[in-house]
Amino acid sequence: MSLNKPYTDVPGTTIFDADQSRKGYHLNQFCMSLMKAENRDRFRADERAYLDEWPMTEDQKQAVLARDLNRCLSLGGNIYFLAKLGATDGRSFQFMAASMTGMSQEEYAAMMLAGGRGIEGNRHTGEKQ
Structure with missing residues (x-):
């Protein structure tokens, strides 16, 4: 059960709280896996196959494939973890x-x-x- 969240009505802002953390756990773990060169290489070689190794939702996988960072945030991604995806892309x-x-x-x-x-x-x- 979620607590009252008075911060949810700030336009264009997604707060990474406990609920978001639970929702994005596997998405963020995927991002953290990109810290290892061999995982970055595997991801670059076949992004979909690598994503399918993670128990992420299809929406999360599609957001990663599209590099839709705002969507990733709304699906539980944390910007500091998502930075690993950007770095993998050389961004x-x-x-x-x-x-x-x-x-x-x-x-x-x-x-x-x-x-x-x-x-x-x-x-x-x-x-x-």
């Missing part, structure tokens, strides 16, 4: 973060250097805008 964390916002790396970097995303539209849905 920087900045590239991954930019892809999650729909921005180019350059646009994302400029936004962050300018102080990050503005608060407008990013408050709790119940707060006055």
